[in-house]
Amino acid sequence: MRRTLRQSGNAGERVSRAGTIRAAAALVTGALVLSLSACGGDDGSDSGKGAAGGAAKTATTVKLPKLDGTKLEVSAVWSGVEAANFKKVLTEFEKRTGAEVTYVPAQDPIINFLGSKIAGGSPPDVAMLPQVGAIKQAVEKKWAKPAGPEAVAQLKKNYSPGWQDIGKVDGKQYGVYFKAANKSLIWYNTKVFENAGAKEPKTWKELLTTAQTIYDSGVTPMSIGGADGWVLTDWFENIYLSQAGPEKYDQLAQRKIKWTDPSVKQALTTLAQLWGKQDYIAGGADGALQTEFPKSVTQTFTGGDQPKAGMVFEADFAGANVQEAKAKIGTDAKVFPFPTVGQQAPVVSGGDAAVVLKDSKAAQALLTFLASPDAATIWAQAGGFLSPDKNVDLAAYPNAEQRSMAKALVGAGDDFRYDMSDQAPQSFGGTPGKGEWKDLQDFLKNPKDVAGAQSKLEADAAKAYGG
Template identity: 75%
Template sequence: MRRTSRNFRIRGAAGRHGPALPSRRAVRAAAALAAGVLAVSLTACGGDDDGGDGGGDDKGKATGDTGTTLTLPKLDGQTLEVAAVWTGAEQKNFKQVLAEFEKRTGAKVTFVPAQDPIINFLGSKIAGGAPPDVAMLPQPGAIKQAVEKNWAKPLGPEATKELAKNYSQGWQDIGKVDGKQYGVYYKAANKSLIWYNAQVFENAGASEPKTWDELLNTAQMVYDSGVTPFSVGGADGWTLTDWFENIYLSQAGPEKYDQLAKHEIKWTDPSVKEALTTLAEVWGKKDYLAGGPDGALQTEFPASVTQTFTGGDQPKAGMVYEGDFVQVNIGETKAKVGTDAKVFPFPSVGDTPPVVSGGDAAVILEDSEAAQALVTFLASPDAAGIQAKLGGYLSPNKNVPESAYPNEVQQKMAKALIDAGDDFRFDMSDQAPQAFGGTPGKGEWKALQDFLKNPSDVAGTQAKLEADAAAAYGN
């Protein structure tokens, strides 16, 4: 799964970059709330597997957990394809949502597995005359690109109405291009979390750190106990951009963050040097990374999680950084969230802890009554409520009840996301043109993979990042 989360971040200006900057006070409030989320005692993930939501048997009309009734058209005999890069449990759970749509409307929906970068995948499908009807796009930059290529179709009045009813203005705005609504952010993520093996911490005498210096001290304690501190999924470049973005947001602040996201300041800026230098305090210690830099670069994201929670108190690593969606991967091990696997907010590097958000938006490529109905459904609390109870998922839909989530930690995370309103920051690499921020082997992904291999080359990494950014942004 991708970025899909990490101040929750959204863009800084109306239009392409969303609502205006939140105040530092608002950012601190959101960060404090997010921190409070993780102070609770976690319980094991779970949930009903039947995918139902109390919808009843009548096609077209059903009552969701909110007590409201969403009416959908009868679409017997119509077919739809939905493309997404989701795999494993995430794909399986989303298919339960699609099954409910089929039950209510009579339409037949096929899930099409896509590859990153999804824009390239969609381009090949469109060139072959077989585009999916709806695509789940993990980057606002990808939505903009799909509009510029005349692939994306605007949302109709029913979908727009459902979106406006259930989403804050900020989450609506990041699905817009030139003021027109194209995307429904069905899925959100808090990408400012570090998960840890509780037995490893207990053996090391370590506690949950709140600052970057405390994190380094904790890592040393874990190392001294005989366990490698960090697991890093460096084979997937997006995990590395998330590391950088959390450090940069906390250290440089939200204003600089927005400027760098829009390439209004260069990657050769001193603030980038400071963030990379800080990041090298972890990446530059080979013994702190499971398998060393070479091993990390061969480790894909799912394995980076599972190897942290297998092997009892002698796993390959004691900690792994990534978002709330890590729970899905932990569920594939014998570890239980809340007892074996615990979590703390990404520590503050500067004045406040970072809280960065990501997400996946439903975008229509083949306009039809069925496609519009599906996106309308995905904008409803009925659809989000189904996947919420299955775990490993957060919705920016403010009308999904907290009780829909399967455990206390996810309920608190969901509350933090909704209470933050428009005071968040969206994943920086996801805001960038895909050539820079979202393509394997290129741009930011490749530059940070090279930096993981050689963390002493701060200046060279900055120069490469700037050259690639300038080419991608056209400035």
């Protein structure tokens, strides 16, 4: 759903050394700088074409069975543009197999939605789960079925071991990470930066200086989609990973240290340096808490040279909302990597994994298809999408920014950290109005109460993890 690139806290995780994280961060930074300086007015209109204007490869690389007359249901929390683009993928599966696939929109948290469907005897055949913790819960509840040999073969062929591992529970493959995200980006309105004489910051201190420069020019510096708690967890995770380092990050993700740890205090105190300045946030804390993620992006790129805010933090998928605002990526809107807070810049990733709930030939065939570059290429051409599949032709991505982000994602290999809240039990890290989402919303409202925020986070984590 919602990620410095990170590794799962589940079985099979690896603790990356600081040097590899720096290398991954440098790769992202370099790719973005090159793309943004080179692309000019590339707004994504060359969909399906590579940098040289040629068509992306569309050859069939995976064999699928004939499934004439078979009906399948697939559920995900995607809506709007995301849902429309995913349906294009499902339509291609229908063409190749003869199956009939129905997309069933799910509510967040999807585990609760699936629970009601299963209780009613009508679960979807396949579900797209946006958290590592949700996959684990689905397995524990005996809802999820293991991936078949054909899907596993596609994963081994197309995915790095790290992306395979985060779809495993107790060493067995269940999830296929179809959609990935780079959640260490800040988008900015180029007119605002030009008018203010602001520069892209590389460090947290420089970000605060840039924010003040934009504020002095008459524009509110930052837009925050605080109504969606996951946005706030991403803020914390980027700061924590950069400041505390990857080993501490893993320890907090695995609950080997508590939320009352001094490293959490330090990260929240740093976060409060920005969140505590109400004039820096569009609408102040109250306004931010009533602003959902899509609006936090669009209001940054509408209103000419007097938008609601000059910058907005979030992942590559914010590009779809930038385009909704009729802004051209690369000219009206640009991005810079999340600034370095500690010794290294953060590089956080997340994604959505396909999991089979009703084991059948058709459901396993869809899982196999989603593990192939054929499926990922379709959405890549539509934009607003990154795939961890290393065999997706970069020419499939519609603009220079997305090609650079995809290259950095795949190029990082296994040197990443996965979204911490998405590794947690859903009751703590993935439920509106509860757990970490609610606690950080409360902290946004009162960023002076660091100790109180830590106490709430620890109490809710203990409850969710069972101690």
